[in-house]
Amino acid sequence: MGPVDIxxxxxxxPLNAVMRSIAQIAARDGVTKQAVSKNVRHLLDRGLYxxxxxxxxxxxxxxxxxxxxxxxxxxxxxxxxTFASFVPMTAVAAAVRDVExxxxxxxxxxxxxxxxxxxxxxxxxxxGVRELLExxxxxxxxxxxxxxxxxxxxxxxxxxxxxIATDIAPVKSES
Numbered sequence: 001m002g003p004v005d006i007x008x009x010x011x012x013x014p015l016n017a018v019m020r021s022i023a024q025i026a027a028r029d030g031v032t033k034q035a036v037s038k039n040v041r042h043l044l045d046r047g048l049y050x051x052x053x054x055x056x057x058x059x060x061x062x063x064x065x066x067x068x069x070x071x072x073x074x075x076x077x078x079x080x081x082t083f084a085s086f087v088p089m090t091a092v093a094a095a096v097r098d099v100e101x102x103x104x105x106x107x108x109x110x111x112x113x114x115x116x117x118x119x120x121x122x123x124x125x126x127x128g129v130r131e132l133l134e135x136x137x138x139x140x141x142x143x144x145x146x147x148x149x150x151x152x153x154x155x156x157x158x159x160x161x162x163x164i165a166t167d168i169a170p171v172k173s174e175s
Contacts (some may be wrong), residue, residue: 006009013049013051013062014062014064014065015063017049017062017064018062018063018064019051019060019061019062019063020060020061020063021041021059021060021061022036022037022058022061025061025063025066036061037058039066039070040058040061042072043065043066043069046064046069047069048061048062048065048066048069049051049061049062049065050062053100063109095151095155098151099148102144102148102151103144103147105147106140106143106144106147107140109143110136110140113132113136116132117129117132117133118130
């Protein structure tokens with residue numbers, strides 16, 4: 001079972017929430033986990049957003065609101081964080097265009113299946129057309145999946161090579 005959302009106040013998870021564990025925040029700030037836990041308990045009444053695990057423990061803390069409530073400016077939070085990675089919007093826009101182009105290329109092949117559809121209609125009527133359309137839909141999903149996985153692989157390779165500049169260090173895993 002995944003994390004259960006718990007929030008202080010009437011609002012759900014903030015749109016700009018960046019969730020981190022207490023251990024990650026402690027490591028980032030150079031303090032103990034107990035110190036961070038104490039801060040979290042005190043800040044809950046002031047609107048700190050947290051997520052609880054299925055066991056009821058604090059599973060994640062929104063570091064944006066944690067830092068804001070502690071008087072740290074958002075820019076300082078972003079620059080000091082060693083846990084988040086931000087990709088420039090130009091790279092995101094280029095990726096969206098690549099995904100769009102891949103989808104258009106796959107969809108534009110649909111008219112080439114017209115003779116198959118006509119033959120299915122002549123041989124088996126509506127039922128034949130329906131079966132062929134199901135197969136075509138399956139083929140489209142597979143083709144889109146292959147195209148998008150190839151784009152994802154290209155993006156990961158560019159990021160690994162440092163070709164996509166990020167503003168902040170990449171996400172670190174907890175050991």
